[in-house]
Amino acid sequence: MSNPWDDWDHVLKVDPDKDLCDGETFEDVCRTGTDAIEIGGTLDVTAEKMTRVIDAAAEYDVPLYQEPSNPGVVIDSPALEGYLIPTVFNAGGPFWITGAHKEWVRIDDLDWDRTHTEAYIVMNPDASVAELTNANCDLTADDVEAYAKVAERMFGQEIVYLEYSGTFGDTEKVAAAHDALDDATLFYGGGIHDYESANTMAAHSDVIVVGDLLHDEGVDAVRETVRGAKDA
Numbered sequence: 322m323s324n325p326w327d328d329w330d331h332v333l334k335v336d337p338d339k340d341l342c343d344g345e346t347f348e349d350v351c352r353t354g355t356d357a358i359e360i361g362g363t364l365d366v367t368a369e370k371m372t373r374v375i376d377a378a379a380e381y382d383v384p385l386y387q388e389p390s391n392p393g394v395v396i397d398s399p400a401l402e403g404y405l406i407p408t409v410f411n412a413g414g415p416f417w418i419t420g421a422h423k424e425w426v427r428i429d430d431l432d433w434d435r436t437h438t439e440a441y442i443v444m445n446p447d448a449s450v451a452e453l454t455n456a457n458c459d460l461t462a463d464d465v466e467a468y469a470k471v472a473e474r475m476f477g478q479e480i481v482y483l484e485y486s487g488t489f490g491d492t493e494k495v496a497a498a499h500d501a502l503d504d505a506t507l508f509y510g511g512g513i514h515d516y517e518s519a520n521t522m523a524a525h526s527d528v529i530v531v532g533d534l535l536h537d538e539g540v541d542a543v544r545e546t547v548r549g550a551k552d553a
């Protein structure tokens with residue numbers, strides 16, 4: 322079965338808790354050339370902030386996906402192409418693997434056709450997502466490779482997400498995850514800040530995710546990372 326992300330090279334992650342750079346609009350954000358926008362962040366995300374971003378980006382062509390960090394911020398909106406739901410394979414306990422998901426399914430009527438999962442492997446111990454989920458980030462390339470295989474082969478995950486949020490990752494570990502996968506798509510995220518860093522990680526993964534750069538440097542810098550991803 323084919324999935325939209327099979328054709329993606331670049332995803333822009335918009336954090337609803339962070340501002341855009343001065344003078345930039347969501348129209349600019351949607352015109353960076355990115356293949357899709359993921360809306361989400363770990364800390365201080367509310368349903369209201371989520372809705373504000375979804376509404377502001379709704380009228381442009383780029384596909385919008387929500388990446389909720391908990392069931393309370395999931396927005397039911399026709400503007401969304403779908404929901405990318407993290408599950409953290411190396412979390413310190415079951416809540417962020419299946420617990421939050423169980424609570425969500427218990428309280429909400431899910432639109433299963435638009436609901437997809439991402440098998441996160443969290444790699445930066447200083448990132449909020451690592452602290453929140455108490456992730457064990459002390460992983461060798463072999464560990465990463467094994468997690469990627471478990472995700473694809475045992476848990477049928479179609480997206481494996483190597484998450485270095487806030488820092489540039491180890492290309493050897495990214496390559497190990499990539500080599501481990503046959504059909505699943507490898508997302509890489511963390512520390513991409515220019516053409517070169519985008520080009521490097523795009524060569525070792527299937528899709529690169531750019532986050533903080535949008536909020537720190539703005540859309541021109543993001544456009545350079547799109548170019549780096551597409552050239553790889």
Ligand SMILES: CC(C)=CCC/C(C)=C/CC/C(C)=C/CC/C(C)=C/COP(=O)(O)OP(=O)(O)O
Pocket residue numbers: 336361362363364388389390391392395406407408409416417418421422423425448449450451453454484486487532
């Ligand atoms: C079941 C539902 C609907 C949700 C649970 C989903 C899970 C398991 C979330 C845990 C992992 C998580 C919080 C993912 C959010 C996406 C993410 C990693 C965003 C990047 O966050 P950071 O860059 O670490 O955080 P800030 O930028 O907010 O500091």
Ligand SMILES: O=P(O)(O)OC[C@@H](O)CO
Pocket residue numbers: 334484485486487488509510511512513530531532533534
């Ligand atoms: O913010 P950065 O470091 O670009 O990371 C992107 C994304 O993987 C965060 O979830």
Ligand SMILES: [Mg+2]
Pocket residue numbers: 336362486487532533
């Ligand atoms: Mg972040």
